[in-house]
Amino acid sequence: MIPIVLILALATAYGFWHRSTRGVVKQRANKYGSLNEEVLGAPLGVNATLVQFSSVFCTPCRATRSLLQNIVADMPGVVHIDVDAEEQLELVRTLDIRSTPTTLFLDSHGIEVGRAVGAPNRAQVLTALAALN
Amino acid sequence: MTQVTSQKTVKKNVTIDARGPRFSAVLTLFVLSLAIYTQSIWVLAIQIIVFAIGAIKGPQFTPYAFIFRSLIKPRLKGEVPQEDVRPPQFAQSVGLVFAIVGLAGIIANIPLLFTVSLGFALGAAFLNAAFNFCLGCQIYLLVLRLK
Numbered sequence: 001m002i003p004i005v006l007i008l009a010l011a012t013a014y015g016f017w018h019r020s021t022r023g024v025v026k027q028r029a030n031k032y033g034s035l036n037e038e039v040l041g042a043p044l045g046v047n048a049t050l051v052q053f054s055s056v057f058c059t060p061c062r063a064t065r066s067l068l069q070n071i072v073a074d075m076p077g078v079v080h081i082d083v084d085a086e087e088q089l090e091l092v093r094t095l096d097i098r099s100t101p102t103t104l105f106l107d108s109h110g111i112e113v114g115r116a117v118g119a120p121n122r123a124q125v126l127t128a129l130a131a132l133n
Numbered sequence: 134m135t136q137v138t139s140q141k142t143v144k145k146n147v148t149i150d151a152r153g154p155r156f157s158a159v160l161t162l163f164v165l166s167l168a169i170y171t172q173s174i175w176v177l178a179i180q181i182i183v184f185a186i187g188a189i190k191g192p193q194f195t196p197y198a199f200i201f202r203s204l205i206k207p208r209l210k211g212e213v214p215q216e217d218v219r220p221p222q223f224a225q226s227v228g229l230v231f232a233i234v235g236l237a238g239i240i241a242n243i244p245l246l247f248t249v250s251l252g253f254a255l256g257a258a259f260l261n262a263a264f265n266f267c268l269g270c271q272i273y274l275l276v277l278r279l280k
Contacts, residue, residue: 001170003169004166004170007252007255007256008255008256011255011256012259012263014256014260015259015263015264018260018266019264055270055273056217056219056220056269056273057219057220057223057224057270058220058267058273059216059220059221059267061270085274085277097274098278099270099271099274099275100270100273100274101270
């Protein structure tokens with residue numbers, strides 16, 4: 001009985017921690033220079049770019065994709081790029097993407113200034129974009 | 134060289150009622166707890182069969198999914214949340230691997246291996262049931278990166 005209780009207690013603690021960190025946009029010190037169209041496969045936005053890394057076995061990736069597409073639709077100069085992590089493993093390693101969805105917030109120069117691991121909500125994305133402009 | 138996925142994922146995939154896998158996780162949680170508590174090879178065998186069906190055929194074909202469809206789903210109201218079948222199928226495969234390692238632990242008479250590997254499966258089932266945890270989101274990329 002003790003192992004079961006212990007496992008459930010650990011899983012509960014992890015679950016609350018995990019949930020509280022999902023979608024939080026963290027500021028990032030730039031470690032790898034700027035990203036460009038050649039690397040990402042689509043042109044960057046004039047003002048900002050949201051680069052989402054997705055994978056096949058990821059349910060919240062769908063919701064994140066539609067949220068981000070919906071947000072950028074009303075914002076001229078802001079672009080959403082969805083990257084299949086599986087097809088870009090080298091880039092995934094370079095950028096140290098560990099789980100999906102991970103969304104990078106790039107400034108007008110293609111430099112990562114923020115990163116959200118897990119599905120962000122609308123307010124989190126809007127706040128991060130407002131800080132970029 | 135590069136490709137944007139939004140053009141690629143237009144292909145229609147099988148979707149299922151997203152509440153099904155979560156209900157199945159609750160049953161998995163109980164069966165795995167029982168397996169750990171009793172250290173019974175037979176209880177574990179039942180869960181291995183369920184995981185195997187879920188991993189190979191799909192999570193909508195397991196006995197747990199059958200229980201969900203016949204007993205639970207008719208009593209649920211509201212819009213049916215749809216989910217791509219592949220993330221829960223991946224989670225079933227991960228569960229299957231841990232359960233088989235646990236089985237090996239019983240057969241080889243290594244109780245620690247049994248408890249630890251079933252412990253991971255139990256933890257994952259609990260996170261799925263209680264927090265709607267996405268195992269594929271956390272593990273799949275890490276596995277790919279190891280290559």
